Amino acid sequence: MLKLVLDAGHGVHTPGKRVPDGSMREWHFNSSVVKRVIDILKNYEDVQILRVDDPSGNRDVSLIERTHKANKWGADAYVSVHANAYGKGFTSPNGIETFVYTSRPSGSVKLATNVQNRLVRETGRKNRGVKSANFAVLRETDMTAILCECGFMTNKEEARLLKSDSYRQKCAEAIVKGLEDTYKIKKKKSASKPKAKTSTSSNTLKHKIRKGDTFWDLSKEYKVSVDQLEKLNPKVNPKALQVGELITIKSTSSYYTVQKDDTLWGIAKAHKTSVAKIKSLNGLKSDLIHPGQRLRVK
Numbered sequence: 001m002l003k004l005v006l007d008a009g010h011g012v013h014t015p016g017k018r019v020p021d022g023s024m025r026e027w028h029f030n031s032s033v034v035k036r037v038i039d040i041l042k043n044y045e046d047v048q049i050l051r052v053d054d055p056s057g058n059r060d061v062s063l064i065e066r067t068h069k070a071n072k073w074g075a076d077a078y079v080s081v082h083a084n085a086y087g088k089g090f091t092s093p094n095g096i097e098t099f100v101y102t103s104r105p106s107g108s109v110k111l112a113t114n115v116q117n118r119l120v121r122e123t124g125r126k127n128r129g130v131k132s133a134n135f136a137v138l139r140e141t142d143m144t145a146i147l148c149e150c151g152f153m154t155n156k157e158e159a160r161l162l163k164s165d166s167y168r169q170k171c172a173e174a175i176v177k178g179l180e181d182t183y184k185i186k187k188k189k190s191a192s193k194p195k196a197k198t199s200t201s202s203n204t205l206k207h208k209i210r211k212g213d214t215f216w217d218l219s220k221e222y223k224v225s226v227d228q229l230e231k232l233n234p235k236v237n238p239k240a241l242q243v244g245e246l247i248t249i250k251s252t253s254s255y256y257t258v259q260k261d262d263t264l265w266g267i268a269k270a271h272k273t274s275v276a277k278i279k280s281l282n283g284l285k286s287d288l289i290h291p292g293q294r295l296r297v298k
């Protein structure tokens, strides 16, 4: 069992911690990565997670409260997620660095090295290396502790990346890979093959033309192509559809039954589609799904 503490640095309102033009607060990046790490780790066996910042971001939980919680819980590892800054306004320093305490404890150096390497490999950003610093979260923690600086908010290019979902996802995946390299945590067996639970059904149905219908509307409604509609209905003139006329439609859909600990993101990835598409196919208003729910994925 790996008892892991995650710490999104600062809070929403912490003064100064933002992109110089005000377009992003550092906590929003930190928290998004932490949430994604938690989401990915749901698919791993034998990992327990404690988040020590305020998940709403409203309170900037003091560093001593964060480390005290981790110590009391008996954590094995502490990962603090941050975005870097240098100088006033936008400046040139860029890249990723990971910190350990000044005494460079070997367990922390090992985890920091693995996470740092994965972050650099996953994002392609400059490798600033594993550094040491007398930061409270590294000094006051009784366990392996690292602090990742995932890019500079004060660098224009990296500020843009830090705001994007894809970069945040890459950082989260890299942190999980670094943990996997270090602690040999393993994916749950069920999580690795969601495809087995996907069923595809193809059904032919008749659509009665309503006033104003076009093949284009029908192609959107039934998620088929206009070409296919024309081929299946050779006798129908698509330019002069008659109200009440019957149109043959063959729709192919894939359904997936949600398993315990599934996430929309994981399901989308396994079916080579996007979260937005699945949400629209199923009329989902939020990312919340529950085991046993049948989702149309295609």
Ligand SMILES: [Zn+2]
Pocket: 009, 010, 017, 026, 082, 083, 084
């Ligand atoms: Zn920070």
